[in-house]
Amino acid sequence: MAPRIPVTLLGATGVVGQRFVARLAEHPLFELRHLCASPRNAGTAYAEACTWRVPAPAADRAYAGLGACTLAAPDPRTAAAPVVFSALDSGPAREIEPLFARAGALVFSNAAAFRMAPDVPLIIPEVNPDHLALVGVQRSARAWEGAILCNPNCTTTVLALALAPLHETFGVEAVCATSMQALSGAGHPGVSGLDALGNVLPHIQGEEQKLESETQKLLGRLDTERIEPADFCVSAHCNRVPVIDGHTLSVSVRLAAGPSPGAVREVLEAWRPQAARMGLPSAPPVPLCVHAGTDRPQVALDVGRDRGMSVHVGRIRACPVLGVKFTCLGHNTERGAAGGSLLVAELARARGLLSERP
Amino acid sequence: MAPRIPVTLLGATGVVGQRFVARLAEHPLFELRHLCASPRNAGTAYAEACTWRVPAPAADRAYAGLGACTLAAPDPRTAAAPVVFSALDSGPAREIEPLFARAGALVFSNAAAFRMAPDVPLIIPEVNPDHLALVGVQRSARAWEGAILCNPNCTTTVLALALAPLHETFGVEAVCATSMQALSGAGHPGVSGLDALGNVLPHIQGEEQKLESETQKLLGRLDTERIEPADFCVSAHCNRVPVIDGHTLSVSVRLAAGPSPGAVREVLEAWRPQAARMGLPSAPPVPLCVHAGTDRPQVALDVGRDRGMSVHVGRIRACPVLGVKFTCLGHNTERGAAGGSLLVAELARARGLLSERP
Amino acid sequence: MAPRIPVTLLGATGVVGQRFVARLAEHPLFELRHLCASPRNAGTAYAEACTWRVPAPAADRAYAGLGACTLAAPDPRTAAAPVVFSALDSGPAREIEPLFARAGALVFSNAAAFRMAPDVPLIIPEVNPDHLALVGVQRSARAWEGAILCNPNCTTTVLALALAPLHETFGVEAVCATSMQALSGAGHPGVSGLDALGNVLPHIQGEEQKLESETQKLLGRLDTERIEPADFCVSAHCNRVPVIDGHTLSVSVRLAAGPSPGAVREVLEAWRPQAARMGLPSAPPVPLCVHAGTDRPQVALDVGRDRGMSVHVGRIRACPVLGVKFTCLGHNTERGAAGGSLLVAELARARGLLSERP
């Protein structure tokens, strides 16, 4: 059995950082070597610095094993590893991630900071694995030995996975998507309980813009050294609802080929993209779980399947305005964050990006 | 001061029936004479038969005064009154409401049973008061002395109030609406707490169809003896979220005139339909409350304004797919049910429909 | 009609401050003159500095009227008034409240800072109005022209109102109380939505100690110049539950006279303390509302009665361990905070404390 690849985690104490910790504690390929947090927490024990919010049982083993670990400062000189996962907010990410990339690491980032940079790949392994080619562009352009590789915003991840087979088969022309997003998407403490309970918050700062632009990049076409964004429009309404984990979206879509809801359903059910057949440890066997029940998918029942890595689609039916509509659902801090980022790293490794480094 | 008009209430014990009771306890024009419930409850005290769910303070006076009242059977021979309000479910409504209408009463109904019948007016006073003319058609067609007058489904009410000034000014061509609906819309017990808490239910039986067809009838044109439905399409996604009272909708709309978001906002703010200027006791002074804050409207803050009779609009902005988008919100058991029905009765009275009866 | 007494409000932007603003906007005796917030917010408009969390309709008039007011710094030289209400946290209260008291104002404080000081009256008007006598002691001791008068912690207020008639009639010997407290008790943002939703938090910093000691002071006996605390023990378990407003307590109590539950019920129902008969504007006609239904009191139904100023008691029954047990409930930011403080001020005015000042 090959030795596991050492890993540094940036932003280890937040809600997404904790999900990374829980997943990495049992990962067959990666071994958590450095837990980094903001410099003021460096030197303190992980368990003291973080308010643990991952429920048992996922939490138990990880937390027991790592609670006593000492947090490091996010500095590539003292916390070096060939692979870096970043759960940083965009502000710190903009400063810190390039330091690690310049020092030679592949930085798998959840932050929005570099997602839309032309030379940074924005990847969902099942959707656009070929965009990994931007790593070479980026290295040339920035003269880095390492690179930054991003996974999309949590809501975008759910939407793009549901749209990918439709775009491939029928051609997406327009999308109207209304999200009902979980509280964990805002981190901890994030949304005040007073604002959250029994309420709908009709606005999430910056979210609609991300959903609109990242989807176009993800479903765009690689044109040698750049991504030609998909030329359909996405209109997003992003709402926060009193749910802990799991973003639900009501989606209407116009497809060039004008297929029936039945044809849409068949394509979604049959989708087995290459990345689902590569044996990547975090990949669910079937990325899209299509539900038949009229009251599914539901956060309360479905979001935990395949350790939060499946995306769920249901209620596929005709839309009198755009042609087809459906509901989709995914786990925002697993598939939409930590698990999604790990999956990109697993793909990068399978494609040889981890061994080809000098 | 004129004597108040005696009133019979059908379906007095349900969630909507209780809202009627609370409003009628203090109404200047109507006097609650008969509280009817299902025959098996006839003869028992109101307080015993119903699980009161209207919070203090609205509840206090009504409940104290009426708790000891004896429930009557829903029979026009023993519970006659010139005005009847119906909070019945559609099944019983289909049987019972015609009995009262035939016996000479004006029946103001919340039920879906007759809403789409061609000779039954479906009314929001600020939106389509002229549709009252169908009362004459109905009486001729059915040889009834009374008549049935409906208010729309709770979700439709909110959407139609927001669309009415836009349709009048700019011409609505297509609407994509995603609702996040409150639990009280399903009555009591309605949705199980296990299904509701921390969850999004992506389906509400029959709701999308109602939202699509009732909106067209409401914004349709009276053509002598019939309503020509508005010829735009509505696509509805209806979801249930963990909120007690208040339906929120994310709406995208295509308008023939292609106005800017600013022009849409001005029209919504300036809208003062005739019914808002007639002094109807339940009418809010301004039917649409347009919010400037990016995080408004919110159920938790706004739904109780004007005793639940205002509809709230906010986040008016450009939609890359349909042109304009916004969020709207209204109180489903007040404006969307009991208050809405009372307002129709107040309009009917102001238009002389109550005095012209033989 | 007498002119209203000018009032300064400290801590105007918080959850309790907002409740003060809503109540003072319509108060017959007091007129809000200065809205103070932390110095960094001085000079900005009230609406900008505060995240308004008081729901409509209570909020509407106040907020419309005061949103544009400019916030003042909490300085008695520039924001002087004969009456000051303080919604400050304990830290700032310890610094700022004495400045106003020294400058001659009667400071009615919600903060914990001075509640247990021997020369500071801790008052619930219906419970211990005679403790007002400490004002004279305080002025002598501190050489202040004004004084600080406290109302108790929100949870203590609910418990002490329920215990007061029992202690008077039967003699309280021991109390076991478990609270299920609302989120608003922690202010805004206060408890994270992630921690609150679908959860019970079994600890509230400092709360149990307050409930145990403040209850003894409130039900203590005035002995010329000091309060002899009541000599019974209170054992408190304080929990946070996902409720917006309203603290519920499960209480077991041992009474010296060993009365039956029926006798306890009669005493609670019959209680009409002097302060309830003085016409104080914020006083509910009956301070304790005793419920007969086995499923009452309930936050969702009862907490809003009398604008949140009643305390509710129900499920009075035998306790096999301590003798009698019951459930009680009160509105934590109204009776337990802003409304409670206003009521103390109304009592002080009725007792001549406001006019006797030099």
Next chain:
Amino acid sequence: MAPRIPVTLLGATGVVGQRFVARLAEHPLFELRHLCASPRNAGTAYAEACTWRVPAPAADRAYAGLGACTLAAPDPRTAAAPVVFSALDSGPAREIEPLFARAGALVFSNAAAFRMAPDVPLIIPEVNPDHLALVGVQRSARAWEGAILCNPNCTTTVLALALAPLHETFGVEAVCATSMQALSGAGHPGVSGLDALGNVLPHIQGEEQKLESETQKLLGRLDTERIEPADFCVSAHCNRVPVIDGHTLSVSVRLAAGPSPGAVREVLEAWRPQAARMGLPSAPPVPLCVHAGTDRPQVALDVGRDRGMSVHVGRIRACPVLGVKFTCLGHNTERGAAGGSLLVAELARARGLLSERP
């Protein structure tokens, strides 16, 4: 490897029945042979008859495997098995469980129907395994080949596990316990979402009486052919709070030996009853998980540990009224229902009760 013992499940479609199905789908000793529901559902597929409420991932495998199974009528002639698990309500349980016991099955029952019968063992394996001796008494008294064995009410299970080591070591003299119980304890649909959300329901029918009497039986002493109930009093306040799974209790206790909180903590931490060392498949390695953090245990973080089979204790401290107080927490439909019942069956098998049958 020994063949698995065939099992019949009564009440398979309810919330507890579903937990049994999920656990039995992967059980090493028992094999689900007959899924029984009410006679009107006999013959329909399991997936059609039940509204599945067990979240993924626990649900996935079980549901996929069993959804197509046909439901049987609860009749021992057609659905016979040596082991029967019952998730029936008390009414049906009173009729149906004896039919199976008479026919020779060991019936492991969650219902309240027979728990307090003098010849029926009420068992928590870690607490009172010796009470199994009542099986012989029951068989003689009732001339049954089989027998009924009960596990306690869900709330009682949590309390009794926390009290057991204290009673053994220090002698319990009195207990005041306030529960904050999850919605799933009332089944599905159970509590209406309208009653549950943002509310505390201060009463649960029959619950307080069960908590008071079952605890005494569980901690009672086996005296040859009968149980001498423990002679301490339990006073229960049972409340429903908006939580999905997990009952939290605030407990004050008087102990004869008057130990310090530290001594209590040590005893709870050190407790390793025999049943925890027997290798029973559903037994957690340590039945009581003692938490050090002042804000633990929490439903949201802790209830899922060891697949819901641990009971959690925290905040152990002095109680000024009874001596010691703490918070405890357990999973009501796992440890408190399906898992608890399975554990009794595993104990019975380990003690030879399953093989000694004729």
